[in-house]
Amino acid sequence: MIFVLGATGKVGRHLVPALLDAGAAVRALTRDPAKARIDPRADVVRGDLGTSDLPALLDGADRVFVLTQGHSADREAAVAQSAAQAGVTHLVKLSTTGVHFGQTDPVTRAHAEAEQAIREAGPAWTILRPGAFMDNRFAWLGPIRGENAVYVPDTDPPSALVHVRDIAAVATLALTTSGHAGATYELTGGEALTTAQQVAILAEALGRPLKYVEEPESAAKDRMIRMYGWPAKAVDGLFALKCESAPHESVVFDTVERLLGRPPLTFATWARENTAAFAYHYQE
Ligand SMILES: NC(=O)c1ccc[n+]([C@@H]2O[C@H](COP(=O)([O-])OP(=O)(O)OC[C@H]3O[C@@H](n4cnc5c(N)ncnc54)[C@H](OP(=O)(O)O)[C@@H]3O)[C@@H](O)[C@H]2O)c1
Numbered sequence: 001m002i003f004v005l006g007a008t009g010k011v012g013r014h015l016v017p018a019l020l021d022a023g024a025a026v027r028a029l030t031r032d033p034a035k036a037r038i039d040p041r042a043d044v045v046r047g048d049l050g051t052s053d054l055p056a057l058l059d060g061a062d063r064v065f066v067l068t069q070g071h072s073a074d075r076e077a078a079v080a081q082s083a084a085q086a087g088v089t090h091l092v093k094l095s096t097t098g099v100h101f102g103q104t105d106p107v108t109r110a111h112a113e114a115e116q117a118i119r120e121a122g123p124a125w126t127i128l129r130p131g132a133f134m135d136n137r138f139a140w141l142g143p144i145r146g147e148n149a150v151y152v153p154d155t156d157p158p159s160a161l162v163h164v165r166d167i168a169a170v171a172t173l174a175l176t177t178s179g180h181a182g183a184t185y186e187l188t189g190g191e192a193l194t195t196a197q198q199v200a201i202l203a204e205a206l207g208r209p210l211k212y213v214e215e216p217e218s219a220a221k222d223r224m225i226r227m228y229g230w231p232a233k234a235v236d237g238l239f240a241l242k243c244e245s246a247p248h249e250s251v252v253f254d255t256v257e258r259l260l261g262r263p264p265l266t267f268a269t270w271a272r273e274n275t276a277a278f279a280y281h282y283q284e
Pocket of ligand 1: 005006007008009010011012029030031032036047048049050067068069070071094095096097107130131132133136
């Protein structure tokens with residue numbers, strides 16, 4: 001049985017059905033099964049990695065997909081150690097390309113430490129290091145729905161955004177087929193696109209022009225605090241990460257194509273899949 005952490009998240013919600021389709025038995029973790037819409041073929045368990053009894057959650061698991069939110073290396077180390085004690089044979093951890101590039105922002109440092117804990121825990125391991133997700137562009141939902149506009153920090157670099165389904169497909173391979181123990185895979189999309197190009201692709205999929213506005217970092221930070229209600233500290237942390245990852249975001253890795261035997265999913269595909277979400281509520 002494969003135990004999936006983050007089963008309701010951006011990668012996890014694609015990973016669970018992909019594993020089930022591959023014939024695996026899946027236990028899916030969520031803090032709130034009533035709210036979670038998890039594939040009914042999975043065994044859904046309630047648990048909180050901060051408070052639940054890890055040995056009980058891991059009991060009977062053979063392999064574990066390790067994803068945590070909040071970037072706590074200690075939390076992932078605790079999962080890895082409990083997994084080893086529970087007889088888990090393989091851990092597949094979701095990390096970030098930032099570790100490959102030696103970034104020192106807090107998010108990347110936590111992933112680097114967690115990777116180390118996973119490697120040292122005992123079970124076989126595979127590390128997946130994706131770059132920025134196409135799903136991050138859901139941050140544009142509010143202004144597109146409300147004003148038919150996209151505001152981006154003028155420092156945002158071209159980015160080889162990766163589709164979360166490609167990450168889930170690679171995770172499925174690593175969890176269900178042999179030959180991935182001890183491997184570290186950097187995962188990106190197939191081409192680096194500027195934010196202006198991304199907005200043009202999204203506009204084409206939506207069938208209407210979008211206003212594209214570049215704004216200075218201070219205005220972009222204020223917008224995030226105002227629009228999303230994020231704490232200023234979280235926004236500063238995000239910009240620290242963006243600043244460090246900017247020179248690397250355009251690097252394209254061929255890993256997805258090498259492993260899956262097909263080109264990575266494109267931003268145009270992602271845009272077409274999500275047109276309904278970006279529906280226009282703007283009234284002149
Ligand atoms: N976005 C990017 O561009 C990018 C790029 C590279 C790497 N990453 C990495 O991807 C990882 C996750 O991404 P995300 O932040 O977007 O989150 P996400 O995977 O979309 O969602 C978070 C998941 O974690 C679960 N979760 C949160 N707190 C939990 C807890 N205390 N106990 C158990 N489960 C808990 C949630 O489940 P419930 O709410 O159902 O409990 C949910 O399934 C992070 O490690 C991030 O660094 C992201």
